[in-house]
Amino acid sequence: MKHFPARILAVAPYSGMQAAMERVAQDYPNIQLDIFTGDLEDGVSIVRSHIREDYDCIISRGGTAQLIRTSTDIDIPVVEIPLSVYDMLRSMRLAENYTREYAIVGFPSITKVAHVLCSLLGKQVGIHTVQDADETQALLVRLQRDNCRTIIGDMVTHAIAQNMGMNAFLITSGPESLHEAIDQAITISAGSRRLRQENLFYRHMLRGQRENFIAMDEGGAVFLADPNELRSDFLEVFRNKLPAIPPHGVLKSYHDFNGRLFDISAQWLHMGSKQYALFQYHVTRIPYHNKRHGIYFYNRQECEYLFHSSLYSISGVLGELDTTVQSVAITRQPVVVLGEPGTDKDQIARLLYLRSKLCTNTFVVVDCASPVDKIWDFLLNHHNSPLNDIDNTIYFRCFDQLSAGQADELLAFLQMSDIDTRQRLIFSCSYAAEETASPRLLQALQQVGAFLLTLPPLRYRADEIVSLASLYLGRLNLELGKQISGFDSDALQQLRRFSWPGNYTQFQRILRELATLSDSYYIHSNAVAEILNRERGITTSRSLTPYSFGAEQTLDEIIHLAIGHALAAHGGNQTAAARQLGISRSTLWRYTRDSGSGH
Numbered sequence: 272m273k274h275f276p277a278r279i280l281a282v283a284p285y286s287g288m289q290a291a292m293e294r295v296a297q298d299y300p301n302i303q304l305d306i307f308t309g310d311l312e313d314g315v316s317i318v319r320s321h322i323r324e325d326y327d328c329i330i331s332r333g334g335t336a337q338l339i340r341t342s343t344d345i346d347i348p349v350v351e352i353p354l355s356v357y358d359m360l361r362s363m364r365l366a367e368n369y370t371r372e373y374a375i376v377g378f379p380s381i382t383k384v385a386h387v388l389c390s391l392l393g394k395q396v397g398i399h400t401v402q403d404a405d406e407t408q409a410l411l412v413r414l415q416r417d418n419c420r421t422i423i424g425d426m427v428t429h430a431i432a433q434n435m436g437m438n439a440f441l442i443t444s445g446p447e448s449l450h451e452a453i454d455q456a457i458t459i460s461a462g463s464r465r466l467r468q469e470n471l472f473y474r475h476m477l478r479g480q481r482e483n484f485i486a487m488d489e490g491g492a493v494f495l496a497d498p499n500e501l502r503s504d505f506l507e508v509f510r511n512k513l514p515a516i517p518p519h520g521v522l523k524s525y526h527d528f529n530g531r532l533f534d535i536s537a538q539w540l541h542m543g544s545k546q547y548a549l550f551q552y553h554v555t556r557i558p559y560h561n562k563r564h565g566i567y568f569y570n571r572q573e574c575e576y577l578f579h580s581s582l583y584s585i586s587g588v589l590g591e592l593d594t595t596v597q598s599v600a601i602t603r604q605p606v607v608v609l610g611e612p613g614t615d616k617d618q619i620a621r622l623l624y625l626r627s628k629l630c631t632n633t634f635v636v637v638d639c640a641s642p643v644d645k646i647w648d649f650l651l652n653h654h655n656s657p658l659n660d661i662d663n664t665i666y667f668r669c670f671d672q673l674s675a676g677q678a679d680e681l682l683a684f685l686q687m688s689d690i691d692t693r694q695r696l697i698f699s700c701s702y703a704a705e706e707t708a709s710p711r712l713l714q715a716l717q718q719v720g721a722f723l724l725t726l727p728p729l730r731y732r733a734d735e736i737v738s739l740a741s742l743y744l745g746r747l748n749l750e751l752g753k754q755i756s757g758f759d760s761d762a763l764q765q766l767r768r769f770s771w772p773g774n775y776t777q778f779q780r781i782l783r784e785l786a787t788l789s790d791s792y793y794i795h796s797n798a799v800a801e802i803l804n805r806e807r808g809i810t811t812s813r814s815l816t817p818y819s820f821g822a823e824q825t826l827d828e829i830i831h832l833a834i835g836h837a838l839a840a841h842g843g844n845q846t847a848a849a850r851q852l853g854i855s856r857s858t859l860w861r862y863t864r865d866s867g868s869g870h
Contacts, residue, residue, distance in 0.1 A: 291752030613774030
């Protein structure tokens with residue numbers, strides 16, 4: 272009798288778990304394990320769209336597994352990925368790197384393990400059991416009202432807590448839990464598997480597809496579709512595309528529908544003497560924007576997608592700057608975002624847009640670092656220039672890259688045309704660590720009434736490195752499918768002492784590299800030392816370059832330049848820099864604060 276390998280459908284609630292399952296699946300070469308990402312109802316939709324593919328068993332976790340199991344139209348056995356005490360302990364350790372005050376929220380499968388573990392360890396932790404997303408939302412509102420700022424939970428809890436501005440640590444599943452689930456699924460498959468007659472047409476349409484689908488005949492009548500996607504508005508869009516589908520090959524297109532951008536592919540499939548058009552589509556997760564001569568146009572969803580990848584998107588990372596950003600965002604006042612390279616000024620510009628009343632309109636980026644001659648005439652003279660529109664946000668990126676004449680011409684045009692009354696204007700300017708922003712440029716920008724918003728370099732937040740690293744490590748665990756609990760003590764000291772010349776961009780890159788390479792539950796000091804030594808080799812020559820004073824510089828500029836060099840030479844250590852300069856630490860701090868405020 273021919274042997275048929277177990278065919279298992281796995282639905283991971285987050286992308287990091289999918290990556291972890293793909294690694295574990297390498298230990299099972301004799302099964303077919305197809306893995307997709309979807310949480311709760313999205314996970315159920317994935318199963319429904321693949322239900323005709325003859326899977327023997329389904330693997331999922333938490334609330335998603337419960338929803339799949341209780342769906343009346345799904346009759347495939349479901350194995351729930353167990354939550355081990357090791358999974359819970361890793362999440363608690365990671366949260367405790369940030370704070371000792373937190374609560375655990377989740378479905379019974381999570382809180383049962385939490386109660387056992389906290390009892391064994393003698394920990395007094397608030398543990399709250401919920402049954403659905405609505406109950407989770409209400410509970411988190413109450414906890415936030417009671418000044419609880421940090422939550423440990425499953426994907427549902429994690430997403431809701433983040434949207435509420437709370438610090439959230441996701442309970443990730445380790446390889447031991449995934450092995451146990453796959454072993455159980457293989458056992459169930461061996462006992463319940465039966466041969467099903469294969470329909471080649473259906474299998475060709477559905478195998479390996481993550482998109483929604485609709486099949487139509489040549490006249491536009493629906494032949495087959497996901498029952499949840501039979502929407503008349505979509506059907507009309509697809510019927511209009513039928514004449515454009517090539518006889519051979521695939522038609523690729525995009526369609527903006529009610530502010531959501533859909534990626535659509537279509538092709539003809541033959542069954543006997545008939546042919547059918549197969550449409551597959553999904554909401555695009557890759558930023559898709561229009562571009563013209565160095566001018567880019569983004570909508571709200573695209574900006575949210577781009578901002579979500581930044582360190583600033585994690586609750587608490589902005590620190591004291593968060594209040595200022597919130598206050599400025601709700602006004603129409605022009606803003607200048609100042610900062611050293613690597614402070615991620617583009618993300619702050621997006622955040623100002625996302626928090627403003629104009630976030631449903633277009634976010635226009637004018638890249639002043641592009642060849643300006645190609646955009647200048649279009650920007651200032653063409654009737655389709657974005658400057659002639661209303662109620663958009665226009666971001667002049669790298670404004671300091673313009674020549675003095677170009678900057679003056681653009682600012683004069685903005686003033687004379689009163690554009691700031693019709694549009695929201697944001698500018699970004701960079702300056703090197705040993706310098707200050709150009710006084711001439713700042714004075715010109717202030718003539719249009721711009722608010723100066725300065726981003727502090729990472730070395731000014733050395734005391735926060737541990738908490739920032741823990742928060743970002745939680746994000747990396749989610750993305751990479753890791754279960755890293757933190758850093759050893761020597762590793763943390765090395766991160767604190769490093770000067771971070773590349774600021775937040777360098778910080779994210781190094782932490783991602785450390786997490787990617789780590790094969791244990793902790794990141795060790797030898798790995799940190801190796802990467803930081805490499806970074807020092809790249810930046811040492813630049814940071815120790817001799818400097819000179821020009822006759823045109825003011826005394827304040829000379830003082831700030833000397834302080835910048837002293838801080839760079841001592842790796843951001845303010846005490847050592849003050850000792851070298853012969854001033855008190857409070858005096859040095861006052862100068863760095865004044866420099867950071869742009870005055």
